[in-house]
Amino acid sequence: MEYTVNAGDLRTSITFQQPTITSDAGGAQKPGWANVSTNPTVLARCVMAHGQEVVTSDALKSSQRMVVTIRHRTDIQTTWRIVMADSSAWQIISVDPIQGRNRYVELVAERVKGTV
Numbered sequence: 001m002e003y004t005v006n007a008g009d010l011r012t013s014i015t016f017q018q019p020t021i022t023s024d025a026g027g028a029q030k031p032g033w034a035n036v037s038t039n040p041t042v043l044a045r046c047v048m049a050h051g052q053e054v055v056t057s058d059a060l061k062s063s064q065r066m067v068v069t070i071r072h073r074t075d076i077q078t079t080w081r082i083v084m085a086d087s088s089a090w091q092i093i094s095v096d097p098i099q100g101r102n103r104y105v106e107l108v109a110e111r112v113k114g115t116v
Contacts, residue, residue, distance in 0.1 A: 005069055005104055010043040014068065015083045016076070033089075038075065045069040046084075061112060066090060068107040072097065082109050 017033040017040070024030060035041075049065040068082060074097075082090040090109035098104045 005045060009045040010070070012044050012046045013041060013085055014044045014046070015041045016080050017083055018077070018080050033081065036080065039073070042070050063110055063112045066109050068109055070105055070107070072102045072105055076105065076107065082107070
């Protein structure tokens with residue numbers, strides 16, 4: 001079965017970011033995020049999956065997953081995150097090069113809200 005994506009389906013602009021370590025004025029290191037160096041912003045098809053709510057240690061936490069399809073690229077890491085136009089950040093959970101044909105890559109990303 002052929003996996004097809006119409007070019008018109010890739011209409012959501014997303015930006016890939018990778019974790020970085022920055023230093024403040026006092027020299028203390030702190031984690032941060034920076035756009036990836038090669039082609040950070042691409043067009044994608046984003047399909048929301050069902051979310052879930054969980055109560056652990058008396059704290060409510062909700063998570064939502066999204067399936068993102070983009071044109072093929074080989075540099076995506078599960079340590080990266082996706083930033084949407086509304087500034088929401090989604091952690092990349094998995095990277096799947098669809099059917100190994102070097103045409104599209106499907107990503108599963110997750111956003112967690114609440115106390116973790």
